[in-house]
Each structure stands twice: as structure tokens, then as C-alpha cells.
Amino acid sequence: MSEETPQPTHRNVIHLRVPEEIIDRLQTAAEAHHTTVVAEIRARLVASFDRDVRTTFADLAHDIAIHWARFTTRFSRVDLGDALAEAVVRNDNPETIKMLARAVIDHRDQERRAVAHLGSVS
Secondary structure, eight states, rough: OOOOOOOOOOOOOOOOOOOEEEHHHHHHHHHHTTHHHHHHHHHHHHHHHHHHHHHHHHHHHHHHHHHHHHHHHHHHHHHHHHHHHHHHHHHHHHHHHHHHHHHHHHHHHHHHHHHHHHHHOO
């Protein structure tokens, strides 16, 4: 005795108008997958929802990468800003103050480029 997949006790029926071209494509796909057109439609519908979930996770991962890049570089920039403030308060050599200010600006520019690059990767 072969085991069959249990059939749902209740089914919803959807009537849908579909262009002939799509019907042809569905029939071709169903034949290639050795299944019925209805099963092909059902499988494709389920796959579309799965794809939506994967896209959402990919979007989240991308956003996390951008925010992590900003987060980590901000700590370095805060440290540089603190060093700059301390140098100004101590009335350090103007060249030292200028060097620290340039480092803060360069670091900010690097952060912007990194975030722009991450944005273009998606």
C-alpha cells in the first residue's frame, strides 16, 4: 500500500483570469516538473512567499552591515574628537591640533565612502 499525502479537508477555490501565454508557460513548467498545472501554480505561489521572506532577511542584513560600519567608525572618530578637544584645551602645538582636526575630517570622509559603497552593493 502506497502512502499518499493527506489532502486538506477544506479547500478555497480561486477563479483567476490568466492570459493564454501564462497558461502555456505553466503547462510547459508543469510537464517539466512532472506535475499538474494546479500543483505548479500552488508551488510557484508558495515559492513567491518564501522569496519575499528571504528578501526581507537580505534587506535586514544589508541594513545591519551599514549601521555596523557607521557604529564602529564613530567610536574611532569620537576618540579622535576627544584627542582634538584635549589638545585645544592644553593649548598644544597648532600643528598637532591641525593634524588631529584633519584626522577627524578624513575619518568622517572614510565613513561616508564606506556607507556609500555598502549602499551601492545592494
